[in-house]
Amino acid sequence: MNTFAEENYIKALFNLADERGEVSVNEISKKLGIKMPTVNGMMKKLAEKKIVHYESYKPLKLTSKGRKLAGLIIRKHRLMEMYLVEKMGFSWDEVHEIAEQIEHIQSPKFFEKIDELLGHPKIDPHGSPIPDKKGAVSWLQYDKLCDIKQGTTVRLNAVIHSNLELLKYLTSKGLKLGIELQVIAIEEYDGTMTVSYNNKPSEYLSQKVCESLLVSKVTNKIIKQKDIKT
Amino acid sequence: MNTFAEENYIKALFNLADERGEVSVNEISKKLGIKMPTVNGMMKKLAEKKIVHYESYKPLKLTSKGRKLAGLIIRKHRLMEMYLVEKMGFSWDEVHEIAEQIEHIQSPKFFEKIDELLGHPKIDPHGSPIPDKKGAVSWLQYDKLCDIKQGTTVRLNAVIHSNLELLKYLTSKGLKLGIELQVIAIEEYDGTMTVSYNNKPSEYLSQKVCESLLVSKVTNKIIKQKDIKT
DNA sequence: ATAAAAAGTTAGTTTAAACTAACAAAATAT
DNA sequence: ATATTTTGTTAGTTTAAACTAACTTTTTAT
Secondary structure (H helix, E strand, O other): OOOHHHHHHHHHHHHHOOOOOEEOHHHHHHHHOOOHHHHHHHHHHHHHOOOEEOOOOOOEEEOHHHHHHHHHHHHHHHHHHHHHHHOOOOOOOOHHHHHHHHOOOOOHHHHHHHHHHOOOOOEOOOOOEOOOOOOOOOOOOOEEHHHOOOOOEEEEEEEOOOOHHHHHHHHHOOOOOOOEEEEEEEOOOOOOEEEEOOOOOOEEEOHHHHOOEEEEEOOOOOOOHHHOOO | OOOHHHHHHHHHHHHHOOOOOEEOHHHHHHHHOOOHHHHHHHHHHHHHOOOEEOOOOOOEEEOHHHHHHHHHHHHHHHHHHHHHHHOOOOOOOOHHHHHHHHOOOOOHHHHHHHHHHOOOOOEOOOOOEOOOOOOOOOOOOOEEHHHOOOOOEEEEEEEOOOOHHHHHHHHHOOOOOOOEEEEEEEOOOOOOEEEEOOOOOOEEEOHHHHOOEEEEEOOOOOOOHHHOOO
16 A cells, blocks of 8 residues: 555656656656655655656656556545535535545545446546546547637636636636637737637636636537438 | 644544543553554653643543544544435445544535535434534433343444444344334343344343443333324 | 756655663552 | 562654755756
8 A cells, every 4th residue: 555645646747747658856846845855765665666667867657557556546536526516515616625635545435435426427527537447547638728729619628727726717707617618819919818608798818727728629510400300 | 733643542542531531551552553652652742732631650631622632533533424324325334444534634614514414413323422513522321231121121322332343243133223122131140131122022132232232211101192282 | 068057866864653672660469 | 568460661763754965967058
């Protein structure tokens, strides 16, 4: 079994991984608020346990064992977030802190029950995929709102990180998952987008916000008469 | 804030307290499976924090601050047990281990929500009182079944400790809280009781079991015709 | 191409919480 | 009343996980 500390490093390794799955000591240090030499020591320990590939001065990478462990921790986190929202009535900006603690609970029974009560959900309240029972994550290929062309209509599917302030801001703007947005204009200078949703004429979203929103293009399925079964 | 380790000592101090509220170093050592010198050191630390009264070679005793802290931890434990049974469908013999971990979660919001969803319960699934929001416990004065006289009818109100094996045994015997038992006979030699419940003619309960069951005498309220409001 | 900055590493220290060995006090039994 | 056993304490060790200071390697900028 791994300690809470170890689990937190494993999760950070997973969450900070780039396309190649690589992370630097420095990034982990900043993310966890732990000094670099401490991180370095822990990486050597996790390398001993065959959880990370470690070579001096090279980027860090989880082994397949490490990725699985990370997936299982994140599964517990996201299932719990979903449970807190769906069954207990918490809002999406309140659940991260609680799930951050409950993800370390050792009780397969408990999380299986949650999964069952929720009907085996595939995504959490922020639109992130819930890893399966083996720790495997099925990545969803969404686009960032900031990469969408003017004139397009998209559906908001997920937020890229569940930062408390971002979630509060989105809520205050009436933005939640599932909503449809039309990109009316994009300011070239700073990337601010003018969008329309909820029948509101126009709202402004800064580039910072647009980079955090994951969307998919809405195919305007025009239902033809002949396709409607009677 | 106190660490997990500290919280476990505080809880043990509370649970092992005799009528005077006193506990020995040895008892804590046995209960927690931690060697006496370690316990001794922790007691000095908790004394520094004004959580226990400590004097060399004297019994240990929680301060009022300590009792309050213990009450608040036990509140979290018992609320969680109740939630697991009432809202998640766990049985009374599965919840202790899970609650043992969740009692350390730091999130007033989370436990307030549980309390609310349960409708502010006063007892947990084993009949133990749930301390109030200030950590105060209202003790219920029940009798041990082993102290009941032959011929008496009692109601099973609580089990004295939520030991896994005991709970499984009781379940297998069809015994649960609220049930009424008639004490048919008491074997003088070993204290075995012959009891009747659930319309079963007679069941035997060992002294060991009878010492763990908390009951109250059933006042046979014979409802007279004149008392029934129409 | 070299100097400066950033990132990574090593060595040694600190704190919490466990341990063992050895000793002291209190309780129990003869 | 004294010897033995049990309980409590002290001193010193270990491990996990943090830290600082100092040094090395790699990256970036001039």
